[in-house]
Amino acid sequence: MTAVSTLMRRGWCPGVRRPMATGDGLLVRLHPLGGRLSVDQARLVADAARKHGNGHLDITGRGNLQIRGVRDETYPALLALLEREGLVELEGDGPNRLTVTSPLAGIDPLDRFDTFVLARAIEDKAHAIDGLSAKFVVAVDGGGSMPLDAIGADIHLLPVNESNMIAFGVPSSDGLQWIGATALARVPEAVADILSGYARMKKAGRTEARRLRDLERDLVRELADAAALEPTSPLCVRPPAPRAGILHAKGGKAFLLALPFGRCGSAQLEQAAAWSERFGMGEVRLSFTRGILLPGLAESHLVTFLDEARRPGFITEAQDPRLSLLACPGKPDCASALTPAPVNALRIASACGPLLSQGATLHVSGCRKGCAHPSQADLTLVGRDDGRYDVIPNGSTQDATCLHLSIDNLMTRLLPLNTLDDLRCAFAESAR
């Protein structure tokens, strides 16, 4: 067994040190803090993806970057290269990166604090806690224009209106449940208290929950009390984060480039780096919306930039119907996939343009794991081993259904639909 093979184990949360075997080779996932890469790092990663992988990259729903198609024989050179550049996660079995922030961290005029600074403080204080699953994540949300609500983190942090307090939320079937609040300066310590308390509960056999978000309510309460969180009231729900277009930011405009299904070729990453160097502040930021944010664009360059950015490969308009379409890599890229999800998603989308342009979300998943979108969609389709799809209206890949349709049957049903109400009625028998 080679050194690389010993590192491969399907089901891991992959990193650079822990590549994962997939249908198109090894998948190597980078977790830069805040999703930030200098243009030089972005170019280096793009070049490495071409040399050591198959040139395909994905941006994940937590703003991480995956290099696909890495070969056993090229992996050691890739690891050495990324280590030299400081792009490798710390050793250990815990989270590769514990926090996720908006790509506007530090420059969002609506944020109530610098989320990048707080995320770094949380990493310093809590990253090394033993006993956390690799998937653990804390969403550090400054209350600005890119809410992180849909991420489904273990802990969501959000400022309480007009105060210096930060509320702690955990996902529940009724949305985020706010379990308490503490002063901004105490947040890293309180996060560490909660996470280490959970790890102790797990070690003592008091819970089977693999994630904090799945923990029994009375144990969540116990953790909130131990972290000295003060009572807080529910916070306002904000509109979902924009997925493409110009955003207001400090130090110039920011532009959020979207990519169909978050898939990004080496050439696209290099192009984004080149634009940031010419028109912006020499940095690219990977977004949890599965796109790339270019910060610090000078107003005087916007017209030229937009002219160039509206080329094939990038989505630049927030109204683009492809933004309502979610799909994982599917077959053949993922070894667990039962169907070619992105190909089928584009086919299905051709039958429901009017629905997508009204903002209906359509999620096509190659299997029940639902990597591309852990939460609900207006229509979720889960690949089956007979090539058909489980059809789940207004639900997630984890929800049950008794309706299984082929692509052709799905298209026949979708073609006449015009409104979200039509969609709700079209698959009513799925709930039988």
Ligand code: SF4
């Ligand atoms: S959801 Fe898609 S990418 Fe994730 S394991 Fe299943 S087929 Fe693979």
